[in-house]
Amino acid sequence: MADSKSGGHLEDIQDSIREHTKSLVDAVEAGDFTSAIQHVQNLSDVRDQSLYREIGRLTRGLHDSIKNFEIDISSSEQETDESKMADASDRLGYVIQSTNNAANKTMDLVEETIPVVDDLKAEAAELSVEWGKLLRRELEVSDFRQLYKKIDVFLKKVDGSGSTMSSNLSNILLAQDYQDLTGQVIQKVIKLVKGVETDLVELVKMAGLVERITGIEKTQEVTEAADELLAEGPIVDAEERENVVTSQDEVDDLLSSLGF
């Protein structure tokens, strides 16, 4: 689509240039220099106008894709906190916040559950020692009475602790709902980024066309050497890259090759 549009646009420009050049040559040959200068001006205008028109079109496109992004949210019928967010960075901020909340909630529940389990485990170990004595008929009558009571207390405790653990595990499960919500938010951000990327590619293509038509010399491309030590966060394309390690084993191998 974009290609045929640009192509048609290019033909328009070339037609205009051809037309004005012909008029210019005619005027020069006729000795009408006032008219000739006017034609030179017209040629220059063709160049400027085509540039402005294309930039205008792309700016509108960019603006639209940003606007669409916002409309998408405000037209959402749910009156959730999400619908109030108007831009990508807010949305990504929401992702950080949600994942942070979920992680903390999960860790709260795990930290609450671990001592409950440890406590049951310790008590069960203690009881099983006495139970063993009972089985081997080594238990005194008075001790048996105590064990009798202890078992009763323990069973009630298992019941209560079981309920606590079960409820904590359900809540841990529920805390994972962020995956769905943040996934949706991230997908919207990806859509916006892709839209902007398409428009930028169009802009670069257009700039290339303008350069060809106007004969503007390309400025020397400056390629900066990437700083290899610059932090880049998790590697998402490890399989396509040679300079990254993909496991702890590879880290260990590399370090041991350095004498670690």
Next chain:
Amino acid sequence: MKILIVDDFSTMRRIIKNLLKDLGFTNTHEADDGSTGLPMLKTGDFDFLITDWNMPGMTGIDLLRAVRADEALAHTPVLMVTAEAKREQIVAAAQAGVNGYVVKPFTAQALKEKIEKIFERVDAS
């Protein structure tokens, strides 16, 4: 054993703190980047530093270099726990004097092994 955990994400600090607790290390303190961690190290008499690499403010590699450049801290064992996985980075950390390097995501086992290995060496020297 007094340990400083430096990471900009509180959840990661909490995970490391819990794993250390399981290993029997309960005296842990936290900082969210090198620039808040370094003054704590200078005054806190820490025995061990666990740091992330990628943090706003002062990064982990800069913190490691600052620790090694400081006479009083130079011998503190440092474990890097980070998502940074470029070979150049691991080599640079080694050259800067890191004692161990764990890449995220990591297992409790990997963290345990590295910490134990570091202490074995510290005890041996």
